[in-house]
Every structure is written in C-alpha cells, then in structure tokens.
Amino acid sequence: MTGFVAVLAATEDIPTPDVDWSAIAPNLILMLGGILLLTVVSVVRGRLPGWFHAVWTISVATAAIVAVVPLWQRVQDSGPESVLAGALVLDGFSLVVTATICVSVILAALLLEAYLRRERLGGPEWYVLMLLSASGGVTMATANDLVVVFIGLEILSVAVYVLAAMHRRRVSSQEAGLKYFVLGAFSSAFLLYGIALTYGATGSTNLSRIQAFLADTVITQNALLLGGLAFMLVGFGFKVAVVPFHNWKPDVYQGSPTPVTAFMATAVTAAAFAALLRVYVTTFGPTYRTEWQPLVAALTVLTLVVGAFLAISQTNVKRMLAYSSINHAGFVLLGVLAASAAGDAATLFYLVAYTFMAAGSFAVVAVVGRRGDGHHDLSDYQGLSRSRPGLALVFTILLLSQAGVPLTAGFLAKFYVLAAAVESGYTWLAVLAMLTAVVSAFMYLRIVVTMYFAEPEGEPRRPRIPAAAGLAMGLCVVGVLVIGIVPGPLSDVANDAVSQLVAVGR
Amino acid sequence: MTLQLTGSWYLVLAAMIFAIGAVGLMVRRNPLVMFMCVELMLNAVNLTFVTFSRLLDDVGGQAVVFFVLVVAAAEVVVGLAIIVAIMRRRQGANADDVSLMRG
C-alpha cells in the first residue's frame, strides 16, 4: 500500500511539456475538423446534403488559414519559437507552408465536390482523408524533430495512398494506390534509416540539437552522418519525385482521381519540400552544406533534364503534367540547393506559385476528363477553343505560367529561383534549368496547339464545367495573374518567412 | 574465446536486414512479399534505433521504436486494404499484372 502511494507520489513528478495550444491551432483545426466530420456523418448518416462535406472541408481549411494570421503576427513580433518541448517549431516558413497546404485543400475540395457528383461516388471519406493528410503535411512543415518529420510524412502519405485508390470503378486508380503505397513505404523506410543513422551520429533526432551539436563538435568519423544524409535524401527524393526516384509519379498521377492528383501535386509536394529544406538547408546547411550540395546538384540536373525531355514524348495530358511537375521539382530543388535565405524565399515563392498553377491545370484536366475520368488523351483537347473558349483560355494561361511567361506567377517563381542559384554560384545550373524550361515549353505548346489549332475529329465535345470546379479554376487563374503582376505582397511574405531553428533546452 | 558482441554487430545486422528488405522489394513482384520486405526494412531501422539508444545511453531512440511500430501497423492496414481491393477485381495479386499505365 505504501509502495503504491510512493509510486503515485513519484508520478506527480513526471514533468509534462507545456503545451501552447494556440501555437498548434492550424494543425489542430485541420485534424479535429477531419475527425469531427467523420463523427458527424456517422451520426447523422444520410440526412446531410452532398455539398455539406465540401463546405465543411473548405470552412475548416479557411479556419486554419485564419488561425495562421495571428501566429504570423506573433512570429514577426517576437521571433520564432519552439513548441511542444521542441518537437515543433513556429516560424514564418512553417506558417506560410501551412497556409499553402490549406489553400490546396480548398482548391482540391472544390474540385472533389464536382468530381464526386459526376462520378457518383459520394462519401465523406474523401474529405476526411484529405483533412487528415493536410494535417500530416502541416506537421511535416512545422516539425523540429526528425521523428516528427517522419510521423507527419506518414500521416500525410497513408491518407493519400487511400485517396489515390479511392475511385472504386477505375482499375487504374487502385493500381495507382498500390504503386504509390509500395514505393511510399519503401521511401519511408529509407528516410527512417537515414534518421536512425543521423541519430547515431549526433545523439539526437531534434533538429535544433543536431544543429547545435554540429556547430560545437568536429566529427572526425562522419561516415555515419553522411550515410544518414544520403539515406534521408533518398527518402525525401521519392516523396518529391526527384530523378532517379521519380518512376512512380507519372503512373500515380495518371491513375489517381484527378482532384487527388491536384492535391498530391500541391500539398504533398509543398510539405515534402518544406521538410527537405528544413532538414538540409536549415539544420545541416551551416555545417554540412559542402557535403550534400554536390549530391543535390546532380539530382537537380537529372530532375530538370529528365522531367523536361520525358514530358515531350507523352500523349496523355495527365502524364505530361506529371512529367512537367518533375521539371518543376527540379526548379524548386535549385532553390533548396542555393542553401541561402534567398534560396529559402525562392523555394517558398515557387511552391506557392506552383500550387495555383498545378491545382488549376488539374482542375481543367478533371473537367475535360468527363465521366469515368478517362479522357486525358491529347486528342480529347482538340477543338476545345471552339467548344469551350473560356476553358481553353484558362488552361492556356496556366500552361504559359508553367512555361514561365512574364506577368504570370511562373515567371517570377523561376526568376527568384534563378537569382538565388546565381547568387550561390550555380550559374551553370541556372542556364541548364532555363534550357529545360524551353523544352518544357514545347510540351505546353503542344497542348495549346491542340486546343487552338487542331481540327477536332467529328463532333467537338463540350465538357460540362461544374460551378465548384469553375470557381477553383477562377481562383487559380486570378492567383497566377495577381502573383505575376503584383508579386510584392507574396515576395515580402516569402522573404520574412525564412526557415529558422530555435535552440531548445535539454 | 568469448565473442564480444559490441554495438557495431547489431548495426551491421540491421544494415543487412535493411538491405535484404530493400533488394527483396525491388526483386519480388508479389505485393504481399513486397509488403513483408517493407516490414523487414522498418524493423531493421528499429534495431538500429535501439542499438544507438543503448550506445548513446539515450532513451529517445527506444521511444522512436514505438512510433515506428504504430506507423508500420497503420501502413499494414492501408496496404492490405488496397491489395484486397485489387484482388477482388482480379484473380492474382502480382505487381506485374498491375500495368495499365506505361510510359
């Protein structure tokens, strides 16, 4: 009896970390929003109108963005801080990525609403999974610990594996799910092994402690750490589809339901790049930059070149966009490679710009795909300028933006990345990147040519444009043009949002 | 002569298991076997974490193992569900059959 009391008394001494709930509000909103949606629909099953899930999801994501705003003020006023006993970091970078992920949730939810109606696939699960996945992405972006990065990655990925396979009647959807799952699990294992080796070399998984440790200590035998860095790079490389770890991407993008593809292209990419940047640039940048930069430079070259050249031989528009997203990943990687404050800002700018470009492009693809989500061949776009001039114009603007034509977001995104790369001495890579952008431009022009100049075979089809999808496209085009013409606000935010780490006490 | 089992033995063992898992995943085409290979890799990582935890005298590494176990369980649930969904639609589960998309 006395022993039990003693145990109880001792238990009281276990220190629990101080939880600053407001600091993790955006993440909590997303996660609770998802769980609550699941609960609500299972309680009041059948009595909710179809649009309820979408509206709920959009409201939740909007609430999360609203929650970001006071935090942004707080970070600007009092600097970055670490929360949850150093597991998460609250800095401008994580907040901007959080907002970006929420925006892509909103855009994908708009697409999904129209899509599910067309495909007769109702159900709240899609939205629940998307919200949970977004929560995982936010966790990744705010992670201050390699293990938290891993957990965030898994929350993000596991939900997306299911989403990719969710279209019951499309075999290719399940194929995509399986492929994504197997390669995703494979890459997670690599990432985790890299984390383990890094842990062995530095004695911690906490990024702040690793950074402090590396700054104080000269490691004579750094094979373990280099191995860890390499393995983690493979893991991240799979997630962001860096060549040679890109093989899954075209298949998965093609097979997945198109709104899910849009979500993958935007939220998953943004979260994975955010984590990659925080680990490599912010944590290992000051001390181990010269070790990983050549490796990343080689990956960047491959990613840029392969993404651009494989894209031009495709005839399926979804695959074209998948390959072009590989080329875009090369550009983002160029920003990471710069490993400077300018590079961080450029990466962030590119990710935000790409969110609008990719979500809008896949919105068009979703609409043109028609029922069954299968009409993605280039020939399905013939004569679109006649039957749907507005749709063709929207797609043209988005494609030109992806090609980097001025007055669109794509141009400035590329400009910032190039500036960062040149500043860090990677002028040759900047030249190469721009040349691959020209190759990509050829691919985008092929789509434009098909829409405007090719005569349709037989009756030109008029794909139905649901209001929600139209709204998503409108938002994307406006976003792309506003960022392209008035980039000041976004570039200011990106410059203020440099990734930082906060020292945590042991 | 007694064999001294230092930490590096465990690390090497873990590395070998990881390699077996990785190679297996690349060589085998049956999703279930590929799935087992992923489990092998994750458990190799667990072993590595525990070993380092012991070597560094830091309990953090052992805590990570629990997270990894939970994640692995979650992956099993999802992975098997996808495989079952595919198997329902077709006869065997073979990654080579899953090849509608090429390019």
Add this chain to the structure above:
Amino acid sequence: MLAATSSQFPVIPAMILLPFAGAALIGLLPRSRGDLFRPVALLTAVATGVLSVWMLVGFEDVARFQFQVNQPWISDLGISLHLGVNGISLFLIVLTGLMFPVAILGSTPSHDPKPYYAWLLVLMGASVGVFAAMDLVVFFVFFELVLVPMYFLIGLWGHGRRVYAATKFFLYTMAGSALMLVGIVATGILHQRGTGGPLTFDMVAIARDQVISRPATLWIFGAFAVALAIKVPLVPLHTWLPDAHTEAPTAGSVILAAIMLKLGTYGLIRFGLYLFPDAAVTLRPVLLTLAVLGITYGAVVATMQKDLKRLVAYSSVAHMGFCVLGIFSLTVQGIEGSVLVMVNHGITTGALFLLVGYIYERRHTRLISDLSGLQKSAPIMAACFTLVMLASVGLPGLNGFPGEFLSLLGAFEGARWWGVVAVTGVILAALYLLWAYQRTFHGPATGENARMKDLRPGELMVLAPLLVLIVFLGLYPAPMLERMEPSVKALVAHVDRNSDGFTAVERRYVGPAEAAEREGEGG
C-alpha cells in the same frame, strides 16, 4: 529640366496601357457585335500613334532619357517600372505607333476578328514597353510578352504550315530568352556585388557603374547576344524567320518585319553597347562577321526564292545585317545609320508585305512563277510597288538610302574590310528585287493575271502614309538625325570611355563641346 519633363503627362505608360485597355475592351465586347472590333482596335492604335507623335514633338535634342517615369515594382529585387526614351528608342516607338494602325487597316482577319484584334493590341502595348523599358527585367517581361500574341497571330490566322511556323518562332525566341534571363539575373547580382549597394536592374545604373569583371561581362554579353541574334535574326540563327514571315497573316508579317526584328537590333544597342561596352568591343569581330554573312547570305538566298513573301523575308535578313554592321562599327555614323535602317526598313518592308498581301488576296498565290504582267492590269499597284522596291534597294532620294549609306560609311571608318564585303549586298539587293519585280509586273499578262483588280482607294489610303514617308525621309532625313545624334554621340563616348583598346576612330567625332554633354546619361 528633368523635373519639368517628369511632371508631364505620363505619355509612355499611357502608350503601353492604352492598347492593353483596348484589348480588354474588345475582350469584353460580345461576339455578336462583330462590327465593333475593328473600329475599337483602330481607334486605340491610332490614339497610341498620336501619343507617340506628341512625344516626338515634345522631344528635346539632348542625350538624356526623357519622359521618364519610375515606379517601384518588385522592391525586394530592386525591379522598378522605369520607362523613358532617348534619341534611339524614340523613333522605334513612333514607328510602332505608325505601323500598328497601318497593319490593322491594311488587312482583315479571315475569321474570329475578336481575338485577332485583341492580340494585335496586346502586341502593340508590349512592343512599346520593350522600347521604353529602362529596367532589365521590365525589358525582359515585355520582350517575352511579345511572343504570346505573335504566336497566336501566326498560329490562328496564318497560312499553310502556320502551326509549325508559330511553334518554331516561339521556341527559337524562348531558347534565346532563357539565356538572356540568366544573363539579366547575373548582371543584377554581379552589379550588386561590385557596388556593395542594393540589388538593381536599372540599365542606367548598371551602365554607369561598369563594375562587373571582364570575363563575366563576356559571358553575359554572349548570352544576350545569342538571344538578340535570334530575334534580329543573324545568320545562322535566322531559320525561324522565313517560315514565320511566310505563314503569318499580312498584319503579322508587317508587324514582324517592322517592329519585332527591331527588338533584336535595339537590344544589341541597349545591352551590347550600353551595358557592356568592353565586351561589345572585344566580341565585335564575331558580330560584324555574322552581320556581313547575313547581308550576303540573305541577298543570295533571296535571289533564289520562288515565293514573293519568302523573298521579302530573306531581304529582311540582309537589311538587318546592315543594321548590326552599323551598330558594331561603333562609330557615330554607323549607329545613326543603323537606327535609320531600323525605321526605314520597318516602313518599306511593311509596305512590301502589305502589297504582297494585296496580291495574294487577289490571286491566292505568292509564287513568282504564277504572276506576270501585273503592270497592265494593276498599274497603280505597280507604281506603288516600284517606289517601295526602289526604296528597299536603297536608291538615293528614297528612305532606304541614308541609313544604308551611313551604316556603310561607319563600317568603312570603324571596320573597313567588313564594310567592303557588305557593299556587295547592296548590289545583290538591287538584283533580287528588280528581278522579282520584272518577273511579277512585266511580261505578258495572261489568264487571271490579266483580270487582276488594281488597288482600291481604301488600300491606297493605307499605303499613302508609308509612301509619303518613304519619299520624305529619303529626301530629308535630317530631322531624325538631329534628334538621335546627341544620344548616339553619348553612346559612342560611353563605349569609348569604358573599353580598353578602342580609341582609334571615335575620338575624332567627340569634340570637347560634346564632351560636356556626354556626361549625361547617354545610351
């Protein structure tokens, strides 16, 4: 003085925004009001042209950039909407203001007038922007923006292999632009490093400071030169031009020849000489050689063309060769001649393309072998064609002459042997144009050629301003020369001052009186 000019009505932004506003208006008009598109487009283009003339009248004969506006755009990169004109860009803007109304009046689209006129106006606004930009990034933005409307104009309203021609045009130019963009970025960053000040892409600041190391300027100049040589085009990067010219609709060909090609030569002056004088002097032999190659090659290939439009296209290659020759002679006359060639080539070649377009509308062929004896059925057209052709040949008294003459004069001063070879181009030009004229307009008029209708009064009205200018600028080029001279002299002095080993000829043309003036901004 500067304050006085800058507090004026912001004429340059107005000239850029007006066409864009017109394009937006056309976009908003319903498709059913098809009768309104053309008047709206014409009105906008003419209004812009009037503004350009107003600017011409208000221009002072000094080297300084005038009508300047400077508005920060992307502050963290030091990019600002800095616009202004000097004696070199002035005439190109006026040319833009002249040729677009002519192109709009001179031809009608075969279908879809709404996007056609909207794209033309976008093209006009962007063209003015290129010539007026004083910030490297703003220049690039407009330079790239020009591509999109031209791509659609060729691709949607062109002839024959229009899609091929449009795509080739877009990709060629974009490949060059890719290099140029990296060059611009590198220029800004190296300039920042050299001065230790804030990042800026302002041309005046970069040209003034000259802090970029020599090897770096050579690379950057090379990047610019490739991009601009594609646009000019210089042999061997010219292969997009004949296709684009031939397949483009008449208005597209006119604008392509009159305005777009000038973006390249103008860029060579702005980037080549003004920003990187030292590199320009070092790499001068390469560009001179390419220019001379272009003159002779363009002329020889033009001689062999069967298609009238292709012939004019290759003659453009030759003429632009003169332009580059004049620029890189690095003499005051050479550069003045070069600017004259730019403007006058725009006028004459624009008129030639219009005439060829009229022939094509009537005969539905551009093959020289299908045409003969048009003089009998269409005497007025033949007269116009004669005048324009003789101007293009460079007959003294017409506008082709002063430019070519000054370019060659400059070349003889600054680059003698290249000048000698270039003279053969003049002779060849006479050969291919006269021969083409003879085959088309002389000889027996048979079949449909005999029944071809002459120019309508409306068409003649369109040509009239060009014909008047051809004669006027041929007899009396002095007003142009007076306005550009201070700018050109300041530019040559700037090159002289900032380059090693280039002091031979130019000193003579910069007297002490002008030395004080050149302390201005120049370029």
